[in-house]
Amino acid sequence: MVRKDSTRTLSDMATVALLTAGHLLHFELAxxxxxxxxxxxxAAGGWYDVLLCGPGPVRVxxxxxxxxxxxxxxxxxxTVIVPACADIDDxxxxxxxxxxxxxxxxxARVASLCTGAFxxxxxxxxxxxRATTHWAHAAELSxxxxxxxxxPDVLYTDNGSVLTAAGKAxxxxxxxxxxxxxxxxxxxxxVARRLVMAPHRPGGQAQFVATPVQVSGEHMLTSLLAWVQQRLDQPLTVTDMARKANTSPRNLGRQFRSVIGQSPIEWLLIQRVRRAQELLEATDKSVEAVAAATGMGTATTLRRQFKRIVGVPPDTYRRSFRAAGPA
Structure with missing residues (x-):
């Protein structure tokens, strides 16, 4: 029986098969x-049962x-995961x-990682x-x-039962x-915190930044991003963020576009919406209360930004999420 994507539940998505056949890259499999x-x-409600499936031992x-x-x-x-292929010509x-x-x-829900899209x-x-892969191989995939x-310009695509990711991260x-x-x-x-990384990025974010900047522990954005995450309920502005980073709003914008691929205000709005998702999932707060708790100010603003970023209004998201019944 084919499951409908709109009714995914943990019981439906309990088994993940990682395919280990052909010449693979180790990063994506790991x-x-x-x-x-x-x-x-x-995750007190249970987790995935992971299966390594292949015809025999394989060098990764x-x-x-x-x-x-x-x-x-x-x-x-x-769920079936197809890791990256080491050589797309093989x-x-x-x-x-x-x-x-x-x-x-x-x-099954089938997802490819990087060149697994081939x-x-x-x-x-x-x-x-819609599909994506590492930007260097997108033309060949097409x-x-x-x-x-x-x-070639997105991190991943979700077609319901078929998903694809770009390279590495x-x-x-x-x-x-x-x-x-x-x-x-x-x-x-x-899970993201355990991996010591920021919450997962939306799929539509650009996968390639023309002038990347290495974010080390001393980079100006490292402490700023954590500072903002702790204050999403406050009416922060780009000027506030620049002042905290001890820089100008113009330079802050350059740093955000170089490191994250977004403007400071767009990144901030996405973080507010992500926090709103958590509150809609885990609490019975009204949309007005969620708007206040995420720094959106009004329910109207939250509804507009939530629908733009997530694709559905907050009320619809809450109903759909609770109907699906994840852990």
Missing amino acids: VAYEIFGNPPRE GPFVVEPDHGLERAVGAD PPPDELIEAVRAAHASG VLGAAGLLDGR ARCPRAVVD AAVDLCLHLVHLDHGAAIANS
């Missing part, structure tokens, strides 16, 4: 195993991975393509859907999958996105 294989303390970078199950076991999984094994196709046909494309799962809508974002769908924002943020 990221998926770390996130789905290690429950946070807050400097390591050798021994799968627990054959590829046929992935057909019964609830055709994926036919048995891997067939396993992905069969799993999706049986109702496996989904070979299985025909990208036809008529050429091989002309019926797919390949977007975006794999973390997509995995956290799946946790968010199944368990809610608070649990996803708990």
Whole structure:
């Protein structure tokens, strides 16, 4: 029976199969195993059962991975993860393509990480859907999958039963996105904190920044972002943020665009909306109270920004989330 994406619940999404076939990159496989294989303390309602599925031992970078199950076991999984391919010019094994196709046909949610999108494309799962991969390989993916809508400028895409992530760090974002769908924002943020990273970024954020700046412990944004996160209920402005960082609003804007790929105000609005999601999921606060608690000021402002960023109004989000029943 094929599950409907709008009724995902933890019981529906309890088994995650990581496919270990072909020539893989170790980072994406390790990221998926770390996130789905290690429950946070807050996940009292249960966590995922992770399966390593493959035809036999496979070399992943400097390591050798021994799968627990054959590829046929992935057909019964609830979520199937296809890690990155080490060489896109090396055709994926036919048995891997067939396993992905069969799993999706049986109702599994299938997600690719980085160049794993080429496996989904070979299985025909990208036809008529938005997809992404590492920006350096996006043109080739588009050429091989002309019926797919390949977007090289986003971190990940979510078509419901088919999801794709861009390179490396975006794999973390997509995995956290799946946790968010199944368990809610608070649990996803708990996993992110364990990984010592910011809460997962929205999929539409740019994957490539032209002039990246290394964020070290001494970077001006490091303490500023944490300071803002603790004050989302306050009416902060870009001027307030610049004053805290001891810089000008113009320079702050340059730093945000270089490091995060967004303006300070857009980043701040997204953090407010993410906090609103947590409150809508975990409390019975009215929309007006949530607006006040997230620094949005009025329910009208919250509704406008929430719908722009999340895609649905706050009330609809709360009803849908509670109907789906995540942990």
